[in-house]
Amino acid sequence: MSEALSRTVTRRRTLLLRDVRLGARGPRGSVTITGGRITAVTPDMPPDGADDVLDAHGRTLLPGLSDAHVHSVQWASARRRVDLSAATSARAAAQEMARAAGGAAEPPDVPLIGFGFRDGLWSDEPHRDLLAWAGERAVALVSNDLHTAWLSQAALARLGRAEHATGVLREHDALDAVARLGQVGEDVIDAWVADSLRAAAARGVTHLLDFEYADNLRDWARRPSHRRLPVRVTGAVYPEYLEQTIADGLRTGDPLPGTDGFVTVGPVKVFVDGSLNTRTALCHEPYPGAGSDGLSCGILQTPPADLEKLMARAAAHGLHSAVHAIGDRANTIALDAFERVGARGRIEHAQLVDPADLPRFARPGLVLGVQPAHAPDDRDIADRHWRGRTDRAYAYADLLAAGATLRIGSDAPVAPLDPWRGIAAAVHRGAESGREPWHPEQAIGLDAALAAAAAGRDAVRIGDRADLVLTEEDPGDLAPHELAAMPVFGTLLGGRWTYRAD
Helix, strand or coil, rough: CCCCHHHHHCCCCCCEEEEEEEEECEEEEEEEEEEEEEEEEECCCCCCCCCEEEEECCCCEEEEEEEEEHHHHHHHCCCCCCCCCCCCCCCHHHHHHHHHHHHCCCCCCEEEEEEEHHHCCCCCCCCCHHHHHHCCCCCEEEECCCCCEEHHHHHHHCCCCCCCCCCEEEEEHHHHHHHCCCCCCCHHHHHHHHHHHHHHHHHEEEEECCCCCCCCHHHHHHHHHHCCCCEEEEEEEHHHHHHHHCCCCCCCCCCCCCCCCCCCEEEEEECCCCCCCCCCCCCCCCCCCCCCCCCCCCHCCCCCCHHHHHHHHHHHCCCCCEEECHHHHHHHHHHHHHHHHHEEEEEEEEEEHHHHHHHHHHHEEEEEEEECCCCHHHHHHHHHHHCCHHHHCCHHHHHHHHCCCECCCCCEEECCCCCHHHHHHHHHHHHHCCCCCCCCCHHCCHHHHHHCCCCCCCCCCCCEEEEEECCCCCCCCCCCHHCCCCEEEEEEECEEEEEEEC
């Protein structure tokens, strides 16, 4: 091979983005990308000397967005399930499922699954008797927070639980039931997930942390063999797969073999409590109207001694922990465990916090995975069930002021996989939905929200990986509802377009 030809073969192509706005309310300039990384950021508008040139005409360039909490299969499946988000009662939800059953294209032996009901404000109770119309068809209704599954008699029978008194399962039982009833072939679910990832890329997403209730490392090792991923993925590990992960010699942050670096090993996920809508979030104070059955303050899913043992086992083998904690008592338990074990990792949700714990959230090596889009969705339920305490619910301003590190996620399908909704909710506290802001004192600034939604990246810098989003508008110029619906022009992953509006 001649020297000239060798140079041609090995030379890395360059992409020039001309006339971009560098960040929200930032100056205009140009960015050069070579070999998947940002190699120049200049204030001028260089001539078209690169291999590929895009004149952005002043569109805004930001670091690519990272959804810090996703359930990939649940989200991909929910996009195809019966929408129950508008149901105002158990009876209305059952009627919506009956209407869907009448027009369903799937054969009767395929379970009919609905998603998105919120029973925290209902005046009636879910019960299998309300699904008697289903007959021999397995029907399941999944709550918006994924912590409740309401099943027909046929669905209960499929699971070997035909004698269950109400047909309403909570927490682990609910997660297991939905996973079993919703099973489809790997090729089908991989196609669904790929479709949802393309939709995520169209909203500027370049990375997600997947907390699907599954053997995530095995599943993601399979998916890149079918198609090149449009986003980077970090896969969480559940306790039942911990020992295999240790045996495989994998540590948090390691690239997963066979995925070309697109998939990395995430933290070990463990639950301390449940959820607000299900009234299983573990709190210091009882829920209004709760009985004295030992569950009046929520539930403890993992006792502190067991939590610390699991976290210590993971930490000894280089695996961080991600601790699900929603209620204030659950967050206290999670913080205690991180301090006693000395581990690095994450607390997921942190929806209600004890003011005395605020300084503890600034612990080095601790990240809070938060979901601001839940606040406008949950505000009415929180006002009822956390009455008198909502000034410290979704308390992002207080957490930031205390020195906590925030990372914004959606918890899709609990909220849509769309970081702009979370950004807008963090900044505007529900005003983006057309309502009065809810506890506006807990709003955070736009720059802080953008960084929290971009895995901490707060600017476009030379040397960074060219995972970028180009927006049609400057986020700093938009009204609350416009920010939530931000139009995206294009998304780059390692300098490769994964979405372009044109």
